[in-house]
Amino acid sequence: MTIAIRNIISILKANWVGKNDIAVIDSISIDSRSLQNDSHTLFFALTGPNHDAHVYIEELIAKNVQHFVVNYIPENVKDKANFLVVENTLESFQKFAAYYRSQFDFPIIGITGSNGKTIVKEWLNFLLSPDYNIIRSPKSYNSQVGVPLSILGIKEKHNLGIFEAGISTTNEMEKLQKIIQPTIGILTNIGSAHDEGFSDVGEKIKEKLKLFTNVNVLILNKHKTISCFINPKIKQFTWSSDDKSADVFISTSKIESKTMLHCTYQEETFDIEIPFQDQASVENAVHCLMLMLYFGYKPAIIHSRMKELYPMEMRLKVKTGINNCTIIDDSYSSDFQSLKIALDFLEHQKQHKKKTIILSDIFQSGLSEEELYSQVSLLIISNKIARVIAIGETISKFKRKFINSISFSNLNEFMAAYDTLEFENETILVKGARDFHFEQIVSLLEQKTHETVLEINLNAVSHNLNFYKSKLNPKTKLMVMVKAFGYGNGGFEIAKLLEHHKVDYLGVAFSDEGIALKNAGITIPIMVLNPESTSFEAIIHYNLEPEIYTIKGLKSFIKTAELKKVSQYPIHIKLDTGMHRLGFQENDIPELIELLRNTDLVKVKSILSHMATSDSLEHKDFSIAQIQLFDQLSTELKSALKINPIRHILNTSGISNFPDAQFDMVRLGIGLYGISNDDDEQKYLQNVGTLKSIISQIRTIQEGESVGYGRRFMAKKETKIATIPIGYADGISRQLGNENGYILVNNQKAPIVGSVCMDMLMVDVTNIDCKEGNTVTIFGEKPTVKELAKLLNTIPYEILTSISQRVKRIFYRE
The missing domain is CATH 2.40.37.10 (Lyase, Ornithine Decarboxylase; Chain A, domain 1)
Structure with a gap:
């Protein structure tokens, strides 16, 4: 992509505030944290109920980003960059992607449905890539933001597009249709996913079908209910296992671990073998078969390719490696778009300063080899990768473009040299096309443990975080609890993700948990909720912030602060408003005020309390009494000490049940991990x-x-x-x-x-x-x-x- 700012102003109908409208941009960004942002980036400052990317503009300007699409220009950055001012940055982002899509005239396959979208897309890419230069959605980028990001990856040399579209409620698909503009449609199925966003199944079907408004053909499993909602002007290409009036009739039989598809099409019968037996995989494979028939492939070619289908791994996995390494496993794909995503993920999850990438040849970029590997080199440099290990005959030819690189023609050469490569104390991204079998590299690098694993879905963590953030007032801060090894889910990795999401505080129970996070590189403030007096020196040394809940504890911490020669050290005052576990009681307040008045060694950063029955509306009166007492006592402290600390009392259940008591901050705990005490709320959370x-x-x-x-x-x-x-x-x-x-x-x-x-x-x-x-x-x-x-x-x-x-x-x- 190369386009002048002047042209973008016209496309978006934006108000121009800047000095250089003839500047040229070559990339689009919506993530202020990406190391790939530079002077040729156009940054869209997206906003939402609990985020506003405008606050990161000053930080981006410091990183040499000069061009921004904004709703408003913040006071602190006026005259410091070029601004395209619009009413809604998300709509403008989508409008720009739709314009960009309209510049290309080749077949675009649009896929939607409740399940199977990503698998069908990836299998089609595998089946058709010998004949087409394909651009497709990376991973499962199928949302209101993911779709335009995917479309913006199109290059001149692409001649087939495969994009998936996902919606969770009404009035979303129409926007995605304008961006994707599919010429061929595939409807995988209509299931129960995201049912809560629709009034009934009929509404859901109608919304899904909006993707196919202008397609030349719609491929689907023939179904009477769905057919009632399809515009009769849309040509359908249908299959069925029970309705012989479908264009393709399919019956199945199982042999060992395989399924034979017995197909009848245009009075011809033939068999297709697929290496799966579960119903979902069979249906996904049939949709791929239908597309290949529509494209005119002969049954023999379809058979030879479909029997080579494989289970699709769509996950970027973080694993513990040998010699204190961290492994990011992306060993099943290698294309330019997914490389950018993987490098961003590497930065978000890095546990070591040193970053290494093991990279195979890259396919389907839409660029010449010279241009492709030049851009890959720039990506790697911008992401501050310390070492590049290139595997493949093509990438090896461009070894000179990478700093501190070593290359191997194939996996066997790498394996022979493995013992000399010295992997230690580094984060390693393993990214290769499936044909390179990089899973063998992951197996070598991974620390061996027994075969029981707890898989943690970081997408679900992000989803649950955003769900609770949507309940907060715009100015309410958020502390997230990562105590007890992240509720059993892992401490550092969850904390790193939360740091990426820019939460305001992390909460741990004991100082050793906080120290471990600090040693792992976490920089956001960490509150220690149950500090022992013997840990006060370590707390100060590691810049942790203790919760103080007794007069004795306060005196002890003040004494430690004096010994450590610190002043205005942040502490958090815990009030007991009815939990009767820890905290200053009402009769302690006068002595507490007196102590705090007479020292400058500590500074009250926040005042908090803990609710005993926030999850039970049966005890609503008790909870309200707690909130009222907290308000009274914290106000007394604020007034007497002439301070304005953060106040917080709500936990996960409190966020939902007592929204008027958010004060200045809330504390999110078990809800982050997909657990709610409210059955109605539970359906909006994702399993972690x-x-x-x-x-x-x-x-x-x-x-x-x-x-x-x-x-x-x-x-x-x-x-x-x-x-x-x-x-x-x-x-x-x-x-x-x-x-x-x-x-x-x-x-x-x-x-x-x-x-x-x-x-x-x-x-x-x-x-x-x-x-x-x-x-x-x-x-x-x-x-x-x-x-x-x-x-x-x-x-x-x-x-x-x-x-x-x-x-x-x-x-x-x-």
């Missing part, structure tokens, strides 16, 4: 953690034989037993044994039989088709943590925080 393991062994026992310690399970008939390598040392309650609990094996319930052991448990899989090595789910989408907690007569907090740190955490972004 999924605990998985594998089947170690399967055996068949006979009637009368027993399983496990104490022979607590006795088989009443021939029974198939699977052993899973997870037990109470990993955090699995022994109460789940003896058929009280279950796990999911191939999406079917397998009851836990006998006693849960320290490192293992056994399940009954008699009626489940499974084999050794299959993945199993202990909790996640199903069973949920809330369901487990109810079963065990406890709370979700206990389930999450009980998961042992020996269980490997894998952090991923879709």
Whole structure:
């Protein structure tokens, strides 16, 4: 992309305030944190209910960004840059993307549906890439912001586009249609995802179909209900497994781990083999088949390519590596757009100053090789990558463009040299096209642990954070609790993501948790909610901020501050308004005021209290009394000390149930991790953690034989037993044994039989088709943590925080 600012002014109908309207931009940005921003970037300052990118303009100008699309010009940056002033920056961003899309005239496939959009897009890319130079949405960029970002990746040499569109409510798809302008449509399905955003299924169908207003053809599974909503002027190309009037009739049969699609099309019958058996994969594959038939591919070609389809990994995963390394696993794709995303993710999740990238040849860029690798070089330089390891014959030819680089023609050459490369104390991005089999590199670099893992969905963390932020007043600050190893989900990685989202404070229980975060490079303020007096020196040394809740504790901290020769050190005063756990009581206030008046060694940064029943409206009167007492006592402190500290009392449930008591800040805890006490609110949150393991062994026992310690399970008939390598040392309650609990094996319930052991448990899989090595789910989408907690007569907090740190955490972004 190369376009003059003058032209953009006209496209957006913007008011121009600046000195250089003939400047040329070559990239668009909406992320102030990206290291890829430079003097040729046009930055759109997007705003929302709880974010306003205008506040980062001064910071961006300092980084040499000169061109901004804004709703208003902040006072502190007037005359310092070029501004295109518009009424709505998001609408202008979308308008610019729509204009950019209109400059290209080649087939564009638009995909929507409740499920399968990303898989169909990626499989089509695999199936069609031998014949087309394809531009597609990176990862699952299908939102009001993700779609225009995807479109802006189009280059002159592309000749086919594949873009997905996702909506969660009404009046969204029309905007995406104007941006994508698809010529070919694929409707994957209509399911229950995002049902809460629509009044009924009919409204949802109508909204989805708006993507296809001007397509030349719409590909879909023939369905009477959906057909009623389709404009009869739109040409349909349909398939079905039960309606022979569809254009393509398909029946299936299963052979070993494969499915045969028996197809009838234009009076011709043929078979297509796919390497999957689950219904979702079969449907996704059929949509790809339909597109290839529409494009005129012969059955023999379709068969030869579709039998090579593979499970699609759409996640950027953060893994613990050998020699104190952190691994970012993106080993299944290599294109220019996704490289930019991966490098941003690397910066957000880096745990070491040194950053290394292992990179394969890059495909489908729409650029000449010389231009492509020149741009890749600029990306790597702007992201301050310390070392580049290039693998592939093409990228090796351009090794000279990379600073501190080493190249290998293929994976085997890299493997032969692996022991000489000395990976240690660095964050390593492993990014390669699937054909390069970089998963073998990840396996070498990854720290080996047992096969039980807790997968943490960082997209879901971001979603839940934004959900609660949407409930806050624009000026309300946000503290997020990351105590207890991030509620069992991982401390640093969650904290790093929250720092990326620019939350105001992090909260930990003890000083060692805060010290670990500071040592890992976290820079935002950290409050220690339960500091011991023996940790006060360390708190000051690591610039942590203690909560003070007793006169004795305050005197002790003041004494430590004096010894450490600090003044105006930030502290947080905890008031007891009814929880009766920690905090100054009402009769302590006069002495507290006197102490604080007579010292300049500490400064009251905030005043807080803790609600005892914010999650129970049955005790609403008690909660209101707490809020009123907090207001009274904190106001007394403010007045007596002539200070204006941050005041906060609300926790996760309080944010939802007592919105008028936000004061200056709220504290978000369990809600961030996808748990709400309100069933209506729960459906708006996304699951964050999924605990998985594998089947170690399967055996068949006979009637009368027993399983496990104490022979607590006795088989009443021939029974198939699977052993899973997870037990109470990993955090699995022994109460789940003896058929009280279950796990999911191939999406079917397998009851836990006998006693849960320290490192293992056994399940009954008699009626489940499974084999050794299959993945199993202990909790996640199903069973949920809330369901487990109810079963065990406890709370979700206990389930999450009980998961042992020996269980490997894998952090991923879709």
